[in-house]
Amino acid sequence: MKSGPKGKLLLVGPDDFARMLLESHFESQGYRVRSVDDAEEALAFIESAPPDVVVEQGFVSGRRSVAAELGEGSAIPVVVLAEAGSEGDAAIAGAAETITLPAPRPRVATAVEGVLARSRETNPSPGPPADAPPRRGTLPYEMTAAAPKLERVGRYVVRGLLGRGGSGNVYRCWDPNLDRLVAVKTIRHQVVGDVELSRQVVERFKREAAASARLVHPGIVATHDFGLDEGIGVMFLAMELVDGPSLRSLIREGPMPTDAALSFGYQMADALAHAHEHDVIHRDVKPENVLIARQTRAKITDFGLARIGRNTLSGRSYEVFGTPRYMAPEQILNRSVDLRTDQFPLGAVIVELLSGVVCFPGEDVSARLYAVLEGSPPRLGDLGVEAPADLQAVLDRMLAKTPDYRFQTDAELLEALASVGRDLGLHLQRA
Numbered sequence: 001m002k003s004g005p006k007g008k009l010l011l012v013g014p015d016d017f018a019r020m021l022l023e024s025h026f027e028s029q030g031y032r033v034r035s036v037d038d039a040e041e042a043l044a045f046i047e048s049a050p051p052d053v054v055v056e057q058g059f060v061s062g063r064r065s066v067a068a069e070l071g072e073g074s075a076i077p078v079v080v081l082a083e084a085g086s087e088g089d090a091a092i093a094g095a096a097e098t099i100t101l102p103a104p105r106p107r108v109a110t111a112v113e114g115v116l117a118r119s120r121e122t123n124p125s126p127g128p129p130a131d132a133p134p135r136r137g138t139l140p141y142e143m144t145a146a147a148p149k150l151e152r153v154g155r156y157v158v159r160g161l162l163g164r165g166g167s168g169n170v171y172r173c174w175d176p177n178l179d180r181l182v183a184v185k186t187i188r189h190q191v192v193g194d195v196e197l198s199r200q201v202v203e204r205f206k207r208e209a210a211a212s213a214r215l216v217h218p219g220i221v222a223t224h225d226f227g228l229d230e231g232i233g234v235m236f237l238a239m240e241l242v243d244g245p246s247l248r249s250l251i252r253e254g255p256m257p258t259d260a261a262l263s264f265g266y267q268m269a270d271a272l273a274h275a276h277e278h279d280v281i282h283r284d285v286k287p288e289n290v291l292i293a294r295q296t297r298a299k300i301t302d303f304g305l306a307r308i309g310r311n312t313l314s315g316r317s318y319e320v321f322g323t324p325r326y327m328a329p330e331q332i333l334n335r336s337v338d339l340r341t342d343q344f345p346l347g348a349v350i351v352e353l354l355s356g357v358v359c360f361p362g363e364d365v366s367a368r369l370y371a372v373l374e375g376s377p378p379r380l381g382d383l384g385v386e387a388p389a390d391l392q393a394v395l396d397r398m399l400a401k402t403p404d405y406r407f408q409t410d411a412e413l414l415e416a417l418a419s420v421g422r423d424l425g426l427h428l429q430r431a
Contacts, residue, residue: 006029006030006031006113006116007031007032007051007052007053007116008031008032008034008049008051008052008053009026009031009032009033009034009051009052009053009054009055009112010033010034010035010036010042010045010046010051010053010054010055011023011026011033011034011035011036011054011055011057012035012036012037012038012039012041012042012054012055012056012057012066013035013037013056013057013058013081014037014057014058014163014288019035019057020323020324020365021105022055022057022105022108023035023364023365024365025105025108025109026055026109026112027364027365027366029109031112032363032364033364033365034049034051034363034364037248038064039056039064039065039066039069040064042054042056042066043066043069046066046070046076050075050076051076052076052116052119052120053076053077053078053079053096053112053115053116053119054066054070054076054077054078054079055078055079055081055108055112056078056079056080056081056095057081057101058081058082058083058101059080059081059082059083059086059089059090059093059095059098065080065090065093066078067080067090067093067094067095068093068094070094071093071094074094075119076119077096077097077115077116077118077119078094078095078096079095079096079097079098079099079108079111079112079115080093080095080097080098080099081099081100081101081103081108082095082098082099082100082101083100083101084100084101087100096115096118096119097111097114097115099111150171150232152229153171153173153184153186153229153232153234153236154184154225154227154229154236154238155175155176155177156171156173156174156175156182156184156236156238157173157174157176158171158172158173158184159171159172159173159174159181160172162183169185169186170183170184170185170186171183171184171186172241173238175224175238181241182224182238182239182240182241183221183238183239183240183241183242184236184237184238184239185236185237185239186234186235186236186237187201187202187205187234187235202235204304204305205235205237205304206235207303207304207305207306207308208237208302208303208304208306209223209226209237210308211275211280211303211306211308212237212239212301212303213226214278214279214280214308215274215275215278215280215303217270217271217274217275217431218271218297218299218431219267219268219270219271219274219297219298219299219300219431220271220274220275220299220300220301221239221240221242221291221299221300221301222239222240223237223238223239223240224238224239224240225237225238226238239301240299242291242292242293242299242301243293244291244292244293244294244295245291245292246287246288246289246290246291246292247264247287247288247290247291247292247298247349247353248286248287248288250287250292250353251287251352251353251356254356255353255354255355255356255385256353256354258354258385258386258387258388258391258424259421259424259425259426260353261350261353261354262350262391262417262420262421262424262426262428263296263421263426263428264290264292264298264350264353265346265349265350265353265417266414266417266418266421266428267297267298267431268285268290268298268300268346268349269343269346269410269413269414269417270414270430270431271298271299271300271431272285272300272339272342272343272346272410273339273410273411273413273414273430275300275303275306275342276339276342276410277410279308279309280303280306280307280308281306281307281337281338281339281341281342282300282303282305282306282342283305283306283307283322283331283337283341283342284302284303284304284305284306284322284323284326284345285300285326285342285345285346285349286323286326286345286349287349287352288302288323289301289302290349305322307337324360324362324365324368324369324372325348325358325359325360325361325362325368325371325372326345326348326349326360327344327345327369327372328340328341328342328343328344328345328372328403329344329372329373329401329402330403332369332372332373333373338403339409339410340403340406340407340408341403343398343406343407343413344398344399344400344406346398347359347377347395347398347399348360348377348399350395350398351377351378351380351383351395351399354380354383354385354387355378355380355383355384355385357378357383359377359378359399360372360375360377373401377395377399379392380392380395388420388423388424390419390420390423391420394413394416394417394420397416398413414430
């Protein structure tokens, strides 16, 4: 990580729309930015390449955090964007400054400039001082007792927190009407301090509800309900509860055998084909948006960036958003998209499943976008992956920069993947 005009910044938080906006904002302000998904990745990165300042999104009391691990007095200051009710614990954990979510990006940038200036006055030389306190562990659970507890969302009784994002959370809930467990995704109805972000987040949420409600398929997380709980000020989406890891979690465990990676790839292609048959283009295919049920079934989720028919549900400025290293070139260039657009990131995901290596890496947003537009994806053989030559040929077509050189229909793609599978003794067929 090379130092920029203002310094090196490590952004910690889920790879979602909110993080991308924050990352782009800091880069425009002259920072050199790297992003990681969670505290574990952040701490490993800090050991090898210490940043000047850390911005940690979504601090929740009782969960492992960078601020708590580095501790008070660390030479690397941590600006924490904390969920409401966790601000005090963030300060106790060692945050240099705490901002309550939702937070406008200029407010976060001002905080970073302040703590960075103070840090450079206190620690003019790089690295922690010799007498710096040791890293502390995760905050004890008892410290969360004073934090407000959400008991219901709409009619759904909250049983626990499954995950969090920049604008809301996902809860494990019990549906008393149907006596079943569901996942309830929420967003705040109004993102205070940033009117444009508020509009886009709400539109994305409505888009996700509208798109997923069209789709009934074993490879797509089912949608049950959508509504607004005015009492707590959140919109919510009740979905099928998938008690399994994300594809990203499996990738972290290492490369997959060819047959397993191909099976998951075929399942995702089948689910996307179903979406395309119902005029839905996902536009945000990535490992984080695929959940694994019963260890064998891939289920695509998060249709927040989907194109439904010809209706995008948003202004032109929103169309270029996605996840940089998984965006098709035509998406980056704000050109028309179709079913072939989802094929490109799916190919990148299959490469990652086979090798554990990101297809289009880059230290920042600009580098990742350039890699997609101009870089060549790595060859499986060069990554040490022993795979049939036919599979490499299929991936080459899926990852073509121009849609006209990809498979022109989902049926063609599915047959090509199934053909590779037959050579491996797999019987791949549509659900």
